[in-house]
Amino acid sequence: MTGITVWPVGVVVAQVTLFVLGAPFLVGLMRTVRCRLEGRTGPPVRQTWRDLRKLLGKQRTQPEKSSVFFAMAPVVLVATTLVVVAFAPLLSIDTVFSGGSDLFAIVFLLLLGSVSLALAALDTGTAFGGMGSSRLMAIVALAEPALLVAILALAAPVHSSSLPIIVAGSLHHPMWLATPQRILAFGAFVIVILAESGRLPVDNPATHLELTMIHEALMLEYSGPDLAFVVLGESLRLLVLLALLSNLFVPWGIATSLTGLSFVVAVVSLAAKVALLATLVAAGEVMVAKLRLFRVPELLAGAFVLSVLAVLSSLVIA
Amino acid sequence: MTTWLAAIALFGLAGALGGTMAPARWRVIVVSAGTGAAAISALVVSIDVLHTGRVVSIATSRLLPFTGVQLHLDPMGALFVAITAAVAVAVSVYIVGYSNHHPMTRSSACAFPIFVTSMLLIPAAWSVTTFLFGWELMAVASLVLVLTDHRRSPDVRSAAIWYAVLTQIGAASIAFALVLLAAKTGGQGFSVMAQHSAAVSPWLRGTVFMLALTGFASKAGVVPLHVWLPKAHAEAPSAVSALMSAAMVNLGIYGIVRVGDTLLGGGPAWWWIAVIVLGVASAIYGSIHAATSTDLKRLLAYSTADNIGLVMIAVGTSGLLTATGHPAYAALALFAGMFHLVNHAVFKGTLFLSAGSVQYATGTRDLDQLGGLFLRMPIASTIFAFGTVAITALPPLCGFVSEWLLLQSLLHGLSSSVTVSVVLMPLCVAALALTGGLTAAAFVKAFGVGFLGIARSLAAADAHEPPRMMNVGAGLLASLCVLFGVVPVVMVGLLNSAVREVQSGAGSTVGSRGEALAIANTRGVFDPTFIALALVTSMLVVLGARQFVSRRHAVRRAPVWGCGRELQTPRMTYTATSFAEPLQRVFDDVLQPSQDLDVSHRGESRYFVESVRFGTRGGDAFERLLYQPVFALVRAVANKARLLQNGSVHRYLAYGLGALVVVLVFAR
Numbered sequence: 001m002t003g004i005t006v007w008p009v010g011v012v013v014a015q016v017t018l019f020v021l022g023a024p025f026l027v028g029l030m031r032t033v034r035c036r037l038e039g040r041t042g043p044p045v046r047q048t049w050r051d052l053r054k055l056l057g058k059q060r061t062q063p064e065k066s067s068v069f070f071a072m073a074p075v076v077l078v079a080t081t082l083v084v085v086a087f088a089p090l091l092s093i094d095t096v097f098s099g100g101s102d103l104f105a106i107v108f109l110l111l112l113g114s115v116s117l118a119l120a121a122l123d124t125g126t127a128f129g130g131m132g133s134s135r136l137m138a139i140v141a142l143a144e145p146a147l148l149v150a151i152l153a154l155a156a157p158v159h160s161s162s163l164p165i166i167v168a169g170s171l172h173h174p175m176w177l178a179t180p181q182r183i184l185a186f187g188a189f190v191i192v193i194l195a196e197s198g199r200l201p202v203d204n205p206a207t208h209l210e211l212t213m214i215h216e217a218l219m220l221e222y223s224g225p226d227l228a229f230v231v232l233g234e235s236l237r238l239l240v241l242l243a244l245l246s247n248l249f250v251p252w253g254i255a256t257s258l259t260g261l262s263f264v265v266a267v268v269s270l271a272a273k274v275a276l277l278a279t280l281v282a283a284g285e286v287m288v289a290k291l292r293l294f295r296v297p298e299l300l301a302g303a304f305v306l307s308v309l310a311v312l313s314s315l316v317i318a
Numbered sequence: 319m320t321t322w323l324a325a326i327a328l329f330g331l332a333g334a335l336g337g338t339m340a341p342a343r344w345r346v347i348v349v350s351a352g353t354g355a356a357a358i359s360a361l362v363v364s365i366d367v368l369h370t371g372r373v374v375s376i377a378t379s380r381l382l383p384f385t386g387v388q389l390h391l392d393p394m395g396a397l398f399v400a401i402t403a404a405v406a407v408a409v410s411v412y413i414v415g416y417s418n419h420h421p422m423t424r425s426s427a428c429a430f431p432i433f434v435t436s437m438l439l440i441p442a443a444w445s446v447t448t449f450l451f452g453w454e455l456m457a458v459a460s461l462v463l464v465l466t467d468h469r470r471s472p473d474v475r476s477a478a479i480w481y482a483v484l485t486q487i488g489a490a491s492i493a494f495a496l497v498l499l500a501a502k503t504g505g506q507g508f509s510v511m512a513q514h515s516a517a518v519s520p521w522l523r524g525t526v527f528m529l530a531l532t533g534f535a536s537k538a539g540v541v542p543l544h545v546w547l548p549k550a551h552a553e554a555p556s557a558v559s560a561l562m563s564a565a566m567v568n569l570g571i572y573g574i575v576r577v578g579d580t581l582l583g584g585g586p587a588w589w590w591i592a593v594i595v596l597g598v599a600s601a602i603y604g605s606i607h608a609a610t611s612t613d614l615k616r617l618l619a620y621s622t623a624d625n626i627g628l629v630m631i632a633v634g635t636s637g638l639l640t641a642t643g644h645p646a647y648a649a650l651a652l653f654a655g656m657f658h659l660v661n662h663a664v665f666k667g668t669l670f671l672s673a674g675s676v677q678y679a680t681g682t683r684d685l686d687q688l689g690g691l692f693l694r695m696p697i698a699s700t701i702f703a704f705g706t707v708a709i710t711a712l713p714p715l716c717g718f719v720s721e722w723l724l725l726q727s728l729l730h731g732l733s734s735s736v737t738v739s740v741v742l743m744p745l746c747v748a749a750l751a752l753t754g755g756l757t758a759a760a761f762v763k764a765f766g767v768g769f770l771g772i773a774r775s776l777a778a779a780d781a782h783e784p785p786r787m788m789n790v791g792a793g794l795l796a797s798l799c800v801l802f803g804v805v806p807v808v809m810v811g812l813l814n815s816a817v818r819e820v821q822s823g824a825g826s827t828v829g830s831r832g833e834a835l836a837i838a839n840t841r842g843v844f845d846p847t848f849i850a851l852a853l854v855t856s857m858l859v860v861l862g863a864r865q866f867v868s869r870r871h872a873v874r875r876a877p878v879w880g881c882g883r884e885l886q887t888p889r890m891t892y893t894a895t896s897f898a899e900p901l902q903r904v905f906d907d908v909l910q911p912s913q914d915l916d917v918s919h920r921g922e923s924r925y926f927v928e929s930v931r932f933g934t935r936g937g938d939a940f941e942r943l944l945y946q947p948v949f950a951l952v953r954a955v956a957n958k959a960r961l962l963q964n965g966s967v968h969r970y971l972a973y974g975l976g977a978l979v980v981v982l983v984f985a986r
Contacts, residue, residue, distance in 0.1 A: 059871035063878045065772050067692045071873075075864060079856040087852065102844050104725050105713070109849070112712045115762055122766030122892070125690070126878045130892020133766060137759035138900035141609065144755030145748045152729060152747050159733050161726065162843065221878055225868045229860070297904045304748065311744040315732070 023235040024048035033282035058224035073120030074229035080113040091266040092255035093164045121218045132217030146303035150188040153310035181314035191303035197238045200285040246273035319374040322363040329356035330435025337427030346417040350410045357406035360438040367396035368812040390444035397816035398441040401663045402565040412791025433459035446496045446506040463558040477549035484546045488536030495529035530577040538570025541600035544623045551619035556674020564667035579820045590637030597630030598749045605756035612894040614683040625662040642736045649821040654723035661716040664798045668705035671792035675784040680777040685894035690773040694781045706761045708799040714850030716802035774888040804850045910939040
């Protein structure tokens with residue numbers, strides 16, 4: 001941590017500010033896309049921000065028999081995601097804080113957020129909390145192998161799991177992007193991201209029907225500012241995952257030096273890439289129905305097979 | 319330092335003798351002091367050996383007849399001594415509180431110091447007889463301790479029998495392997511054996527390794543020899559379970575490393591592939607069972623099988639990479655494995671000790687009967703929470719660091735570009751990841767269902783904080799979880815020293831760059847201290863932001879949403895069984911639960927159901943499918959053998975005559 005210059009700190013501050021401000025817009029954008037494709041007008045894109053502002057002004061409530069785990073889960077959820085946002089190479093690969101931007105470390109940091117939310121749901125002592133918690137942990141347990149093996153496929157060519165090195169590797173070797181292992185790993189990543197962020201076909205973010213929901217059941221007891229933090233945390237998480245996905249597979253535009261111009265280019269290109277990905281995900285959600293809960297393991301097993309094939313093909317080709 | 323090494327045995331012996339003779343009131347104090355003193359002397363000598371790299375040895379011909387006792391503590395052995403010693407110190411403190419309600423019996427007072435002392439001295443044993451003597455002493459003493467509560471339930475007796483049989487099969491297998499090697503190398507000292515083992519034929523070396531692997535795997539609780547683990551760990555008093563799970567099973571790993579690397583000097587790839595396969599099997603099987611168990615201590619026991627499996631994967635990878643000519647990566651894998659072993663001892667010790675606190679406070683270890691303990695016993699629950707975060711490999715505690723190192727070693731094993739490792743490594747990563755995810759599910763269940771929410775029984779509702787010494791003992795280990803997770807560099811030098819002993823010439827594998835861990839010859843840098851600081855800062859900032867936006871209103875306590883019902887009873891909440899149901903369904907083929915559905919109809923018509931009973935029992939599939947047939951076979955053979963014995967003296971005399979003739983003919 002010695003030798004921190006002003007610029008890298010500036011990058012950290014910029015990443016955190018832009019991502020926190022942008023995350024609710026991402027959710028708004030996806031909702032608008034869905035509404036338009038379904039032939040409805042829908043709320044404006046900035047509606048999520050309006051909702052958050054309203055929620056932040058309310059009183060905090062806490063279930064009678066719950067403990068500090070319920071109270072702290074929204075904080076932990078947002079804080080873990082913010083650590084990832086601050087130190088992952090989202091806008092620039094030239095970062096001094098490489099000790100904090102390891103891809104495996106990011107996975108475990110995000111897992112900490114999920115686990116704290118699952119514990120908070122059990123802390124409420126209701127049937128819904130337990131249901132959401134149990135389902136979330138089952139999905140996390142099964143998504144983990146696919147995720148880590150897919151990371152292995154990306155890390156193997158550069159012999160490192162450090163995110164800046166992986167991204168720099170694909171910048172220097174554009175041919176890697178079209179190799180079979182990249183495409184297979186991409187597939188695995190997309191499935192895992194959909195599962196982890198509770199999108200269709202794993203979970204329907206628009207539903208409020210108790211028996212089918214996962215994420216909604218987890219945060220059923222939250223209201224007011226706590227709910228705002230959970231919503232912010234979840235949307236931030238989706239934004240980070242999509243940004244990581246686009247940087248890992250289509251890294252062009254990311255700043256390699258810390259000049260003002262390259263930084264602006266990085267912000268604009270990342271925003272464009274994430275908006276495109278989000279639009280595709282939202283459009284896809286219009287087309288598919290939610291899977292039965294007990295079919296989800298099959299989907300995740302499919303993702304796992306894709307990632308194992310990605311590792312094997314990367315080694316066969318090398 | 320030889321004095322300190324001798325002091326371990328003397329303090330242990332003093333504890334055992336004093337504990338046996340002291341009046342009941344003083345018994346636990348004497349035992350705790352003796353064991354604690356032995357553990358502290360062991361800690362001193364082992365840290366010194368790890369720090370300076372100087373071997374400490376004692377050889378005396380006065381103790382065991384014919385062969386004498388040879389002790390020789392090298393850095394690899396010292397690492398295991400240090401792990402056991404750290405756990406033993408914490409447990410010695412813990413038992414003082416535990417004996418408030420469960421006074422220590424005379425037999426446990428005798429067995430407890432002997433158990434700890436034998437575990438402390440086994441890694442220093444440097445000849446076959448010394449090693450086997452210590453090994454048997456450990457087995458017998460631990461068996462006595464497992465039987466502590468034998469009056470409570472027949473399950474305890476059955477668990478002890480399972481443990482005794484499997485541990486004796488293991489011991490026989492180890493004895494056979496070591497004696498075979500000693501016979502072929504012409505000496506029973508480990509130095510002599512190591513010197514001459516290279517000249518032994520490859521087949522014999524393979525046989526020795528496989529026998530030793532079987533024996534040590536049964537001690538380490540590796541699938542399929544793990545069946546004693548969930549039984550004995552669950553039924554033994556928690557202090558003993560903590561020692562068994564955090565210290566004794568490690569010695570199985572020690573044996574594999576010692577025999578494979580020191581005595582045999584490494585071996586062909588297939589030995590280590592066998593180790594990896596066993597590791598993968600027990601990691602996955604253990605974690606699936608842990609995710610679906612509802613008994614807190616069974617869950618912890620299965621999770622031990624899972625973590626030991628991960629260490630086996632690392633040890634096997636290390637051997638495989640040595641065999642294929644990548645000593646630097648091999649050293650990394652061994653480093654990762656040993657670090658995970660240290661961390662496992664620390665967090666599993668924490669978890670078993672606080673599970674003991676739960677059992678002390680509520681009288682049950684069934685998660686379905688617990689709930690809401692956090693509000694009633696906050697300190698003990700917080701200690702369990704630390705263990706939970708550490709075992710789930712979440713930042714910023716210790717499991718996170720060793721899990722990262724394990725993943726790195728597999729990643730670099732992948733780049734060794736040998737076909738075998740190319741196929742094996744992704745599968746190992748998958749096993750690691752699956753166990754990681756299932757462990758998260760298992761411990762969210764253990765902590766969330768057991769300690770949060772609302773109480774599901776009167777026992778849980780009346781729970782109270784255990785005696786202070788119990789919390790202090792468990793808290794000691796919990797603080798090590800934090801230390802090794804936030805400042806892992808404190809362990810780097812010690813672990814490098816142990817790894818160099820086995821992988822000589824590898825240099826230091828993992829270096830420290832400031833507080834960051836840096837892997838030699840690669841670009842991987844990883845800074846757990848930085849991540850921990852960032853996490854704490856970020857949490858403080860977010861917490862401050864929330865306090866700021868809600869500064870005008872106090873927090874309102876409100877009843878939960880009950881879908882319009884007024885009353886929320888514990889029966890409506892999720893239990894551990896229902897929490898595990900999705901995973902139970904997914905892994906149905908592995909778990910093979912036996913279910914019975916019992917529908918009774920009304921007399922007048924079978925369309926009217928009077929009552930439905932549904933029961934499901936999740937036994938161990940290996941017990942049913944592997945062990946029961948073996949038992950049936952043994953019983954059948956034994957029944958046939960009874961034909962030989964009908965009680966007639968004439969017949970026995972005839973047998974004697976026959977045997978004599980055979981001996982005379984063949985012996986000459």
